Amino acid sequence: MGGAATDPAPDHPVPAAPPEIREARHVPLAQVIRGGLVEGVHHGSVVVLATDGQVIGQAGDPDAAFYPRSALKPVQAVAMLRAGLPLDGELLALTAASHSGQQRHLAGARRILAQGQLAEDLLRNVPDLPYGAPEREAWLRAGYGPSRLAQNCSGKHAAMLLTTQLCDWPLEGYLDPAHPLQQLIAETVEDLTGQRIAQVTVDGCGAPLFAISPHGLARALARIAAAPADTPEGRVAAAMREHPEMVAGTGRDVARLMRAVPGLVAKDGFEGVQVAALPDGRALAVKIADGGDRARMPVTAAALARLGVDPGLLTEFAEAPVLGGGRPVGSLRATDFLSRPSA
Numbered sequence: 001m002g003g004a005a006t007d008p009a010p011d012h013p014v015p016a017a018p019p020e021i022r023e024a025r026h027v028p029l030a031q032v033i034r035g036g037l038v039e040g041v042h043h044g045s046v047v048v049l050a051t052d053g054q055v056i057g058q059a060g061d062p063d064a065a066f067y068p069r070s071a072l073k074p075v076q077a078v079a080m081l082r083a084g085l086p087l088d089g090e091l092l093a094l095t096a097a098s099h100s101g102q103q104r105h106l107a108g109a110r111r112i113l114a115q116g117q118l119a120e121d122l123l124r125n126v127p128d129l130p131y132g133a134p135e136r137e138a139w140l141r142a143g144y145g146p147s148r149l150a151q152n153c154s155g156k157h158a159a160m161l162l163t164t165q166l167c168d169w170p171l172e173g174y175l176d177p178a179h180p181l182q183q184l185i186a187e188t189v190e191d192l193t194g195q196r197i198a199q200v201t202v203d204g205c206g207a208p209l210f211a212i213s214p215h216g217l218a219r220a221l222a223r224i225a226a227a228p229a230d231t232p233e234g235r236v237a238a239a240m241r242e243h244p245e246m247v248a249g250t251g252r253d254v255a256r257l258m259r260a261v262p263g264l265v266a267k268d269g270f271e272g273v274q275v276a277a278l279p280d281g282r283a284l285a286v287k288i289a290d291g292g293d294r295a296r297m298p299v300t301a302a303a304l305a306r307l308g309v310d311p312g313l314l315t316e317f318a319e320a321p322v323l324g325g326g327r328p329v330g331s332l333r334a335t336d337f338l339s340r341p342s343a
Helices: 069-082 089-095 103-115 133-141 154-166 180-193 214-225 232-242 253-260 293-306 311-318
Strands: 027-034 037-049 055-059 199-202 208-211 265-269 273-277 283-288 319-324 327-334
Touching: 027 283, 027 293, 027 319, 037 214, 037 293, 055 293, 069 089, 069 154, 069 180, 069 208, 069 214, 069 232, 069 265, 069 273, 089 103, 089 154, 089 232, 103 154, 154 180, 180 208, 180 214, 214 232, 214 265, 214 273, 214 283, 232 265, 253 265, 253 293, 253 311, 273 293, 283 293, 293 311, 293 319, 293 327
Parallel strands: none
Antiparallel strands: 027 037, 027 327, 037 055, 037 283, 199 208, 265 273, 273 283, 319 327
């Protein structure tokens, strides 16, 4: 393998066995309450880690294999920095982003490509409309159709192309799991999660997707959030903290959460995935079993409170109103899942 890739630091332990592939034993994490009755329930799994990595709270089955989806992007960004990707600040934040498709996101992806004089048609993420609802509506009003640049993973893919070029690897096939770039990303996933990958498939954008566990995902982001500033991990954490709207978009809940909680690094993923970590290494990971995005943030807020985050900072995330006739008649809120014995 050519280029500037480096082996994991010698003090990093050999990854443990991969998590077991099984039907996860999820438990109720959130309830939809309308008029005093429980109308719906979202099941899932959660793990909460202390600064030393010990589990201080869990529910469901956070050690079963699952797909972290876009919540893995900070780890992918670390891998590219290890290979020599020369990005920091807002462009590095965009590398770890599931962006809304705002003009600054599209311009940022173009700037990443321009660093290597790379053409947009080299991107191999799937064409799509902007992810953000206002951005999508404006895009359609302007008469545009699906675009690789507008798709929410274009920052990551632009960075993958730039990394590949700088390492003198083939641009063609950069999404193949056997490509040197994807091999390096897989090695970094195993290094930061502390466990072997259980299975490899394809994510929605076309990139390889690695099955790990929620527990492993929380460990990985803890490593990133607590890392020294001059390391690849620390650089990713700094970029995400400083530019949360590049990681998501204006008004998106993950961006607001990072603004609300000092020092927090957080990333969401499709199918109800959320990971978050504080600068001292406290961390959490959430998986909502049915993929329901509406339950993700109330459950995350409850887990952050377990980590000792001031509940006053979490008020806007802890509950969502349930409307009837245009007025609140109930709420979507987390259960007491962290006070019950784990399965």
